[in-house]
Amino acid sequence: MPKKSAQQSKAEAAELTKLITKMRKKEHNFALTLGKEGGVVLAADPKKAASVMWREAKANGGTAKGCMGVATVEGKVIQFRPEGGDEPPKALYVGTKKYLKDLGLSFKVAFVLGDGSVIGDPLDDEDDAEQATVDPAPNDATPDAANADANDHADRIATVKDQIKALAPRVGALAQAGNPAAAKLTAALKSAIASLNAGEVEQAQKLVEKLPSVLDRLEGAPPVTPAAPGGASTGDTMPFAKSWRRHLNPSRRTSTP
Structure with a gap:
């Protein structure tokens, strides 16, 4: 060529x-x-x-x-x-x-x-999102505006992931304590991760931003007595609390939601 x-x-x-x-x-x-x-x-x-x-x-x-x-x-x-x-x-x-x-x-x-x-x-x-850099274009042809926008998007992704990493252990602790609200919180985290993996960063942000205040309120409430065998289930909150890193890092060949 x-x-x-x-x-x-x-x-x-x-x-x-x-x-x-x-x-x-x-x-x-x-x-x-x-x-x-x-x-x-x-x-x-x-x-x-x-x-x-x-x-x-x-x-x-x-x-x-x-x-x-x-x-x-x-x-x-x-x-x-x-x-x-x-x-x-x-x-x-x-x-x-x-x-x-x-x-x-x-x-x-x-x-x-x-x-x-x-x-x-x-x-x-x-x-890629965390390490992305602007490649030098031949003879200073780098389009700064497009790369600046892309880098801002990468920063937003990193922020949401950090929020999820901080929230997952707190949700897992509620599940271990038998709090029935843990199942809904786990579902919210999963939805946020699905949105993030689909490129819907704003939707993921909206979901995670609601959780800290809810967790603060639940963590300050009196301990919940775990359900007896055969009682209400807290869902798959604990397995998720242990595997959220895998959810945040899909394989190279993935499927969109």
Whole structure:
């Protein structure tokens, strides 16, 4: 693939940054293909059909190897949902990651298939979120605004995870004491984690922010006598209290809720 000039790289990075900003606000129909001369070719539009984007991508140097569908941006993850839920060529993920890196854009890439499984980067990854840095773009072409927004999102994810880590032992202690409210609190924590793993950070924040005051009130109340055998169950609160780290760190190939 011919090497791009500094001016070409800078212009392309700026255009892609604009597109990512638009995709963050509204989903776009897209076509993403391997390029005839290497790399990848992306075409996306909020109104034009994916089939139109496919023809546009091929006209701009794309091959018949790729996929089309709907694309969105959640935080630092560009999510591609191929039509029909089919798995795209493996080289497409690698090529797209390299394409973004070469332009100095610090984003993850995920292909969400029809069965909910994810090819590529998970929709939420603790290590990537905490260690994400802005790659230096060729000839100072780094789009600061897009990376600043992505880093802010990563900070919010880290904050919510810290809150969950602090709340889980307190909920587990209530469960061990036999408090019947522990089951509902455990369900709330699980919902927060599910929202976080789905990229819905605001929803996760709303859930965890309600819990400290509830826990303060319950921890200050008189001890609850544990239910006798055959009585009301506190659910699976204790197993969850011991395994919340696993819930917060899904495997590389995950399923969306």
